[in-house]
Amino acid sequence: MWTTKNIPDQRGKTMIVTGANSGIGFETARELSLSGAYVILACRNFKNAQDALERIRQISEKATVEASVLDLSDLYSVKQFAKTVLQTHSRLDVLINNAGVATPPETKTAQGYELQFGVNFLGHFALTGYLYPLLRKTKGSRIVTLSSNGYQHASIDFQNLRSEISYDPMREYRQSKLANLIFSVELNRRIGIKGDEVLSIATQPGANKTELTRHLSPEEIAAGVERLGTFMEPWQGALSTLFAAVSEEAVSGKLIQPHEDGYRGYPSLVSIKENALDTATGKKLWELAEEITGIHFP
Ligand SMILES: NC(=O)c1ccc[n+]([C@@H]2O[C@H](COP(=O)([O-])OP(=O)(O)OC[C@H]3O[C@@H](n4cnc5c(N)ncnc54)[C@H](OP(=O)(O)O)[C@@H]3O)[C@@H](O)[C@H]2O)c1
Structure with missing residues (x-):
């Protein structure tokens, strides 16, 4: 354990x-x-980042934390954040692509993409790309990307990424989390071809009581608990991410999730389902993200 x-x-x-x-x-x-x-606490606005910094400093005055603004719904903000990091830091050991939005009313990013696809996937693709040169020169660096168990029931609808045909909040959430997992796997593949030593590890935290359900009604949340069972506290959900970030046992190209059915428990390495491993989809999604963001890496 x-x-x-x-x-x-x-x-x-x-x-x-x-x-x-x-x-x-x-x-x-x-x-x-x-x-x-x-x-570096990378948050949607400075007040949230500063508030998190103070909550951590209340536990330990010695904690070395920095509050910073990163709005993943706008690729310009991603570029600005990365530029500051590259100017002010000489190493980056771990990038954790954790931020996420789930099931909002239909909304578009600054660049016109469906919000969940834009924030959860495109924003993190661009962020990782901008920061890759710094990760590459930091020995033993890791990129940890959060997916969700829901990826198993998803597919990428390349015709509807701006929700031009229809919008289904849960379908689009699952699609974005599948995109996160495909990204992590495809990144590992491309790093391997290039011969770099950066690790790309995917995690999914299971079912947790967080603000992720903020767009759901109390009835919808109750139905989720009925379907998935008791939700964990967020400290426990964070264990898979922490394992991926620091454990010697974490493996690049693999998925880490809670050991009991993927919804509860302690970190375990599991096989990834075929829908996230398909190389043709991985290549197509990667090339599309490169075209949208204008960033080519590794
Ligand atoms: N909770 C679960 O059961 C569960 C299950 C599977 C996967 N996950 C994944 O776990 C990750 C963390 O979610 P959580 O459960 O901890 O939810 P959460 O409490 O809602 O936290 C999500 C975080 O993402 C940030 N965020 C949202 N939109 C953003 C944007 N445009 N730019 C920058 N940051 C943004 C939020 O900032 P604000 O507070 O400012 O909105 C918040 O800090 C997500 O990737 C989620 O998909 C969670």
């Missing part, structure tokens, strides 16, 4: 956690900073 007690000393390492002000991202950032890492 892997827990936060297994986290080795992280002093000297620099890490970024996106969506660090809430839920799993906050728990992740807190544990990593308490274990000595310098953690």
